[in-house]
Amino acid sequence: MPGGGGFPARLGRRFAVRAPEASRANALHAGAWWLWALGLATAASRTTNPLLLALLAAVAGYVVAARRTDAPWSRSYGAFLKLGLLVIGIRVVFSVFLGSPIPGSHVLFTLPEVPLPDWAQGVRVGGRVTAEGVLFALYDGVRLAVLLACVGAANALANPARLLKSLPGALYEAGVAVVVAMTFAPNLVADVARLRAARRLRGRPDTGLRGLVQTALPVLEGALERSVALAAAMDARGYGRTARVPAAVRHTTTALTLGGLLGVCAGTYGLLAARGAGYGLPVLLAGLAAAMAGLWLGGRRSVRTRYRPDRWGVRAWLVAGSGAAVAGLVIAAAAADPPALHPSVVPLTPPSLPLWPAAAVLLGLLPAFAAPAPPRPPRTSPPEEKP
Numbered sequence: 333m334p335g336g337g338g339f340p341a342r343l344g345r346r347f348a349v350r351a352p353e354a355s356r357a358n359a360l361h362a363g364a365w366w367l368w369a370l371g372l373a374t375a376a377s378r379t380t381n382p383l384l385l386a387l388l389a390a391v392a393g394y395v396v397a398a399r400r401t402d403a404p405w406s407r408s409y410g411a412f413l414k415l416g417l418l419v420i421g422i423r424v425v426f427s428v429f430l431g432s433p434i435p436g437s438h439v440l441f442t443l444p445e446v447p448l449p450d451w452a453q454g455v456r457v458g459g460r461v462t463a464e465g466v467l468f469a470l471y472d473g474v475r476l477a478v479l480l481a482c483v484g485a486a487n488a489l490a491n492p493a494r495l496l497k498s499l500p501g502a503l504y505e506a507g508v509a510v511v512v513a514m515t516f517a518p519n520l521v522a523d524v525a526r527l528r529a530a531r532r533l534r535g536r537p538d539t540g541l542r543g544l545v546q547t548a549l550p551v552l553e554g555a556l557e558r559s560v561a562l563a564a565a566m567d568a569r570g571y572g573r574t575a576r577v578p579a580a581v582r583h584t585t586t587a588l589t590l591g592g593l594l595g596v597c598a599g600t601y602g603l604l605a606a607r608g609a610g611y612g613l614p615v616l617l618a619g620l621a622a623a624m625a626g627l628w629l630g631g632r633r634s635v636r637t638r639y640r641p642d643r644w645g646v647r648a649w650l651v652a653g654s655g656a657a658v659a660g661l662v663i664a665a666a667a668a669d670p671p672a673l674h675p676s677v678v679p680l681t682p683p684s685l686p687l688w689p690a691a692a693v694l695l696g697l698l699p700a701f702a703a704p705a706p707p708r709p710p711r712t713s714p715p716e717e718k719p
Contacts (some may be wrong), residue, residue, distance in 0.1 A: 360703050362490040363649035368395075371485035371655025375662035376478040376599055379673040380471040381522040384662075384693060385478045389413075391696040392485040398700040400488050411521045412484025416477025423473030432469060434593050434677060436462025464677045471677070519558065523551045581629055588626030595619020647702050654698035661692035 343448070376388050393409065400406040429443070445458035527547050528538040538547070596619035602612025665686065666673045677685035 338367040346442055358652060359491070359494070361648040362492075362494045363645050364644070364651040365699075366486045366653035367652035369482045369489075371657070371659040372650075373479050375473060375661035375693065376482060378662050378666045381474055381673050381675055381683050381686070382474050384673065384689060385681055387685075387690055387693050388696070389478050389481045391693060392481055393591060394697060395700045395703075396485050396488045399703050401408070401706040403491065406488045409481070409484040409488040412480050412487070413477075414482040415484075419476050419480065420470065420473035423476065424466060424469050427465055427469030427590070428702075429457060431456045431459060431470050432465025434462075434465045434468045436464030436678065438463040438680065440466065453581050460508065461625035464680060466679045467680070468471070473677070494588070520551065520555065523554050527551065573652060585626050585629040588622050590626075592619045592621070592623025592626055596623060647704065650702040651699040654695050654702075658692055658696045661695070662689055665689040665692065 373390055374389055376385060391660050393413075396406075396409045400409070440461050440463055442460050443458040445456060448456065524547060524609065527550055531538040531547070536546075595615050599616025599619050600612075602615060662673070665688065669686065672684070672686040673689065675681060
């Protein structure tokens with residue numbers, strides 16, 4: 333048939349063009365992934381039990397493996413895990429060389445102690461290294477590593493551009509800076525992997541100091557090119573233009589936003605502190621209400637419009653609710669049974685896995701089944717042979 337392909341080919345091309353729109357419509361709201369990850373991070377901050385922390389990291393890793401896409405930022409979870417391992421090593425090394433506030437009787441070895449002046453009392457370099465101090469540092473380092481893993485899971489699952497699109501108008505300028513900062517690490521990881529693969533194909537070394545030095549310059553050059561392209565795109569789209577609003581509205585917006593953010597900080601500290609759960613929740617809710625009112629008023633300054641805004645559906649509620657449930661149940665478990673979530677290191681006792689906090693952590697697996705599956709790349713049919 334003249335024109336190339338006939339009706340089936342035209343129909344295939346039509347659906348091939350609309351396939352990305354359908355996958356974008358079925359994708360989960362980016363804010364739901366961040367709320368889920370923050371819930372897991374809150375649960376990790378309330379325990380030093382290495383078994384529970386390992387379970388939290390495994391839950392985050394399973395959800396990332398089940399629901400991540402082929403985007404460049406989806407590879408950031410592994411980078412955050414490696415960073416967490418580095419944090420654990422640094423925390424243990426500092427405990428060995430700079431001492432630990434935890435007293436212990438099981439001496440592993442003794443390092444030469446450096447004499448310090450009188451004004452540095454309480455600080456020592458070297459000396460006895462006890463098993464209790466090293467174990468306390470290890471537990472603390474594992475907790476920090478799991479916090480980083482939760483942030484890496486959010487980076488791997490949430491589209492930064494769609495998250496920026498969902499922000500209120502008053503936070504758009506600050507959101508652009510945050511999104512640019514969040515996409516720096518995933519793009520850096522993707523550039524390093526791409527350059528290492530290219531060097532391997534050319535038969536050049538991609539490991540060691542020489543490979544690192546020869547890879548660093550192209551990576552920095554690519555980051556600079558992305559920065560210039562981003563600045564040009566922002567300038568072409570009129571970034572930074574604001575509408576005129578009355579002075580009273582501006583002052584009210586500032587007071588509500590700052591007061592609300594201070595309330596959110598105080599309420600969050602109350603929830604995370606050991607004895608502040610009584611006032612933490614009311615202060616947090618009041619701060620959120622004031623901050624949302626300030627953001628709503630501040631949105632009147634924005635002159636931008638939204639094209640096809642992401643909708644918060646039932647699946648987004650399930651994903652965000654699973655993270656909130658994990659955080660709430662682990663906080664309740666920490667208040668009800670502190671020794672189970674904070675194993676003792678003086679005296680040395682092996683940690684045990686508490687059952688119902690572990691069952692609460694397993695609720696974080698819900699996004700692996702409730703969230704929509706990532707879109708698969710379309711299959712390309714072989715070209716038709718011409719007679």
